[in-house]
Amino acid sequence: MIDHEELPPAAFVGKRLVQVTTAWHHYSDHEPSLLHLWLHLEELGPVLIHTPGTGLTLRVDRPHGPYEMAQHGNVSVVDDSPGFPLTRFVGQQVRSVREISYNDGRVDFTAGLTLQFPGGSVRLLGFDDDLVIAHDQHLGAVEAFLYEDVSLARVVQTCGACPSQWDAWTSKGQYLYLRYRRGEGIVEQHPSQDTDTWDGEESRLWTIWDDGTNGGWIDLADFLAMAGLRLAADAEVCTT
Incomplete structure (x- = not known):
């Protein structure tokens, strides 16, 4: 650098x-x-x-x-x-x-x-x-x-396994992409769930970890705990 x-x-x-x-x-x-x-x-x-x-x-x-x-x-x-x-x-x-x-x-x-x-x-x-x-x-x-904008108001599961994947919105309206694949969890910030908007200055990596399991499935609660996120008291959660 x-x-x-x-x-x-x-x-x-x-x-x-x-x-x-x-x-x-x-x-x-x-x-x-x-x-x-x-x-x-x-x-x-x-x-x-x-x-x-x-x-x-x-x-x-x-x-x-x-x-x-x-x-x-x-x-x-x-x-x-x-x-x-x-x-x-x-x-x-x-x-x-x-x-x-x-x-x-x-x-x-x-x-x-x-x-x-x-x-x-x-x-x-x-x-x-x-x-x-x-x-x-x-x-x-x-x-x-x-x-800290870490409370999720809405979570929509888009894939159940390989990867486990969700679209999520914080209480402030920020869109987050959540994915777990091959033991690696990531949280990315983007302007919206439309992937055509993902290459601009508003996109960035929030979180990344690897649990060493090479797994392809994780429960939402476990994912959020690893990522330092939480559900709001009145959060809407939609599963596949």
Whole structure:
């Protein structure tokens, strides 16, 4: 990859996390704060996760160092820091990447991403120039304004086996194509179920995994659990 090249979130899907590098700003009277975060991903190399104010940017960029002490103070750069929320996923593939929206009735923007791994998930959020890493934790009052479009309002099975396949629509109206074949599950986002619309900028890969079974059939509930999706309480489900 080219240094400083910006990446779409979908570029992470299916890539193995090989290393996590963090830069910490140390203060004499405060706990260290996270200054920079790099995820080293198979085929992509080191990717800097940066917040330009609100939300995140993903950029191919090598870890900095040494830092200018006058500008940054005392900074330490650490690889695979024990206890850091992402370190536990080193060696695992990114199964899915989902956008996290923020809407408090006044402003509406993409605040960050959820990265799902076989061993769990972690949220990366950008607020007011601060990068927030959240794993298995509630973020307080801000949680009421965070939203992921992972609830399915309608699911139509289009093939029962070899592959197991569905058309699905989220509660926000986004069309998703779900397929399981040869042990591999995928979720793709497209403008509609019309395949003639599948080659544009609105199409992207949401999720991919391989369970190693080489199977051609999976139950919808099991598929959704693997993909990090769920049925809405009043969802319409049509089977073949």
